[in-house]
Amino acid sequence: MEKIYLDYNASTPLAPEVVDAMQPLLTDFYGNPSALHWAGSPVKELLQNAREQVANLIGSSSREVIFTSGGSEANNLALKGFYFKNRHKGNHIITSKIEHPAIMNPCKFLEQIGAKVTYVGVDRYGRVLPEEIEKAITKETILISIMHSNNETGTLQPIKEIGKITKRHGIVFHTDASQSAGKVTIDVNELKVDLLTIAGHKLYAPKGIGALFIRDGIELEPLIHGAGHEFGIRAGTENTLLAVGLGKACEIAKQHETNQRLKELTSYFWSQLKDEFGEQVVLNGHPELRLPNTLNVSFVRKIGQDLLLAIPNLAASTGSACHAGSIELSPVLKEMGVSEDVGMGAIRFSLGRYTTKDEINQVIFGLKKII
Structure with missing residues (x-):
């Protein structure tokens, strides 16, 4: 990758x-x-x-x-x-x-x-x-x-x-x-x-x-x-x-206030994750009322940090990037009542102006190989 x-x-x-x-x-x-x-x-x-x-x-x-x-x-x-x-x-x-x-x-x-x-x-x-x-x-x-x-x-x-x-x-x-x-x-x-x-x-x-x-x-x-x-x-x-x-x-x-392309790309990413992993993957946050580029998902009974370490060429975040480095459940997810076996597997994927569909497909393929 x-x-x-x-x-x-x-x-x-x-x-x-x-x-x-x-x-x-x-x-x-x-x-x-x-x-x-x-x-x-x-x-x-x-x-x-x-x-x-x-x-x-x-x-x-x-x-x-x-x-x-x-x-x-x-x-x-x-x-x-x-x-x-x-x-x-x-x-x-x-x-x-x-x-x-x-x-x-x-x-x-x-x-x-x-x-x-x-x-x-x-x-x-x-x-x-x-x-x-x-x-x-x-x-x-x-x-x-x-x-x-x-x-x-x-x-x-x-x-x-x-x-x-x-x-x-x-x-x-x-x-x-x-x-x-x-x-x-x-x-x-x-x-x-x-x-x-x-x-x-x-x-x-x-x-x-x-x-x-x-x-x-x-x-x-x-x-x-x-x-x-x-x-x-x-x-x-x-x-x-x-x-x-x-x-x-x-x-x-x-x-570029509407950010329609980003919204569509993020939706595509989520639909691919659901198709590939089914009930193994859970969305954290509101399904609609959220930023058009942000996808916080949990891989159930996995540790998000371990997944990211297994894909070293992927830059994403477990919890907030401003205070990462710990595998404790994110305080935000804790306040939302997310259970530990779900919350520990959380990864925040945040897309941007230069993200491509091909990159999303590569990430899906990489995750598929390790999960």
């Missing part, structure tokens, strides 16, 4: 158009975007254009987008920044039990300094129930953070429904859309979110760049203090090279 990459949820290769967009900044555009002279002005324009491209992908104004070093920083800024600025209004945060560590760990940190955090559970498909969110709200609740889609199973969360609840109660709402942006249509106004996280390396942009949407009127305490960069919210000379890369990636993603 040739080398096959089916771990696009962990990281994506740079799109050629992104590389082309960044190239001039390696040589010609080296000025500081804050400088008012001939070297700074064109760089400032490139930065503003990138900001507009990101805003266009999520339906916001460019004034509401700030660049960060990635999804983790954006999440930390959303949670800690909001809490530090608004804790005089209340100290209660609501999130879910299946969030990425970039949400879970900031919440645990905030608990150490006085925050009260409620972690709501999920149903067997890994979906948060909006009524559980509403039940958890107290007079002290100031922030709710629920991921847009789960990075392991791809299950989409009922963000729009939760957004209506948060608006009714006057509570600020954050969603981590790191895994969703560029794969499904996102509109911050339709979703009624106030804060939204984007990670560049999940949508064919470089690592080390992300963005946080901050709705007008929402106040955050900066985590990095210094000069007034990024509307005074994140100090430090802007990384225009990577911002331009993210902007271009968002522009391309906007053109």
Whole structure:
């Protein structure tokens, strides 16, 4: 088998158009975007254009987008920044039990300094129930953070429904859309979110760049203090090279919002697995309400890691790629009530823009040989 990459949820290769967009900044555009002279002005324009491209992908104004070093920083800024600025209004945060560590760990940190955090559970498909969110709200609740889609199973969360609840109660709402942006249509106004996280390396942009949407009127305490960069919210000379890369990636993603080809390819993969392995293979997550590229399946009474080790040319993931290396049952699958003999055999296949049908057929053949 040739080398096959089916771990696009962990990281994506740079799109050629992104590389082309960044190239001039390696040589010609080296000025500081804050400088008012001939070297700074064109760089400032490139930065503003990138900001507009990101805003266009999520339906916001460019004034509401700030660049960060990635999804983790954006999440930390959303949670800690909001809490530090608004804790005089209340100290209660609501999130879910299946969030990425970039949400879970900031919440645990905030608990150490006085925050009260409620972690709501999920149903067997890994979906948060909006009524559980509403039940958890107290007079002290100031922030709710629920991921847009789960990075392991791809299950989409009922963000729009939760957004209506948060608006009714006057509570600020954050969603981590790191895994969703560029794969499904996102509109911050339709979703009624106030804060939204984007990670560049999940949508064919470089690592080390992300963005946080901050709705007008929402106040955050900066985590990095210094000069007034990024509307005074994140100090430090802007990384225009990577911002331009993210902007271009968002522009391309906007053109391919339906992702129909990916959806069909993922469906084909699942139908082939079912035909080949029958009851030996189980789908984890929602059968329909999930990312078009994500297929989390369990090979019953097998260990997912062992299967992947037996096919060294296949890049896929057991559980979340951000904290792999253990054969313990994934916390996400555990929260979904997946039994151990099923959950231990879980593999997340995440397809991408460059995945082919021939590659899928090769993977099926490889699995067939070892199972």
